[in-house]
Amino acid sequence: MITRSIVASIPKLRKIHQPNCYHSVSSTKPHQFNLLNHKDWLSPTEVIKLFETLKDPNSTLTVLNQLTKRKDYKPNEALYTSVINNLSKTKNFDGIDQVMKRIKLEKRCRLSDGFFYNVIRIYGLGGGRINRAIDTLFDMPSYSCWPTSKTFNFVLNLLVNTKQFDVIREVFMAAGRLGVEIDVCCLNIMIKGLCKNGDVNGALQVFDEIPQQKCKPNVRTFSALIHGLCESSRIEEAFSLFEKMETEGVEPDTILMNILISGLRKNGRIEESIELFDRMLLKGCEPIPSSYQEVLYALLDNRNYVEAMNLTRKMSSKKLVPSFESYKLMINGLCEESLMADVDLVLKEMIGNGFVPKMAMWKQILQCMFSGKTISYSV
Incomplete structure (x- = not known):
């Protein structure tokens, strides 16, 4: 009886004492809003x-303000990074400005290029504050930190992607006083920016200056410049x-x-674009989905509908899906040539890839079947 009563009382004792136990543990932890009253040293x-x-x-x-009033306040880069990342979550960019001013005034720790890269990325990508990103880059020396090529190039690329073409050259020319050594990545960004701004001749001048910067152009250099030339219909130069x-x-x-194939097709040089695709395969360059799509459009532009059909089958074997526009053009062309057996095959393939034919397409197919005449349609 005594044993049973003791055993039976154990759960009751746990229920009675468990809250007190938890209370005593929680009381040893500082409340985040009572840092000034917390006596223990914080590591x-x-x-x-x-x-x-x-x-x-x-x-x-x-x-942070409570923390700075404690005697054990010893700021470091990790602390400032956590604070700024927290502020970025709430889009409190004015708060980030305040923290950056505090850091400059305190001068109590050294900061790395990685810290500023993070701040610049938050300003530029998270808040769209391009001017603050540029200002932070230029202000780095006042924090006794000099930007690396990675951070400098990030700002340049940010300016290109946001089409801030009027300030790209200003930032580029500041490389020397910021202690940044110009590399091929930097020059590639400048070439891309100039081409996007329609200044292909300026991009060619930068390209010619690459040897003077003791750099060697790489495939990205040529890609950016060739893309600009193709967009300007300067195919021969490309x-x-x-x-x-x-x-x-x-x-x-x-x-x-792919840039060259697309450039040739868009400039009406269909046969050359198809030949270049074949050459691409021979060189061991594995085509990407858009490569196949460009060649498919080239075949359709050239009215090679049967070859286009064969290419769509090859794409399907590689689990690539042609565009709806491709199928529309293909069925239209096959109907015009009264190749109804092929129309049936393309229609089944199209539906198998998840496309739903529109009413105008069904009307064209039916007219072709029963009258031998076709009509054009639009979707």
Whole structure:
């Protein structure tokens, strides 16, 4: 009886004492908003953990302000990174500005290029504050830190992608005073930016200056410039540059070949684009989906509908899906040539790839079947 009563009482004892036990443990942890009253010494790891586990990122600056008033406050790069990452979650870019000013005034720790790269990325990509990203790059020396090529090139690429063409040259020319050594990646970004801005001649001038910068052009250099030439319908110059590239021992990649195939097709040189695709296969460049699609359009432009059918089968074998526009053009052409057996095959393939024929397409097919006449249609 006594044993049973003791055993029976154990769960009750746990229920009675468990909350007290938890209470005593929790009382040893500092409350995140009572840092000034917390007597225990906080290690740098504990401080960083505090910000990483902060439930409300909006309270980041409040907690930081309390922390700075403690005697054990010893800021470091990891702490500032956690604070800035928290502020970025709530899009509090004014708060990030405040933290950056505090860092400059305190001068209590050294910061790496990686820290500034993160801040610049947050300003540029997270907040669209391109000017703040540029200002931060230019301000790095005042923090006793100099940008690497990686950070400098990131800003340049950011300017190209956001079409800030009016300030790209200004940033580029600042490389010397920022202690940045110009590399081929930097020059590639400049070439891409100039081409996007329609200044292909300016891009060619940068290309000619590459040897003076003690750099060697790579496949990306040629890709950016050839793309610009193709977009400007300067196909002959694009191919001359392509030949120069091969002469200098730079192997073309799939992207470059695709640029040339697309450029030829868009400029009406259909046969050459198809030949280049075959050449691409011989050179061992594995085509990407858009390569097949460009050649498919070239075959359709050239009214080679049967060859186009064969290419779509090859694409299907590689689990590549032709565009709906391709199928529409193919069925239209096969109907015009009264190749109804082929129309049936293409229609089945099209439906098998998840496309639903529109009413106008069915109407054309039926007219072709019963009257031998076709009509054009649009979707």
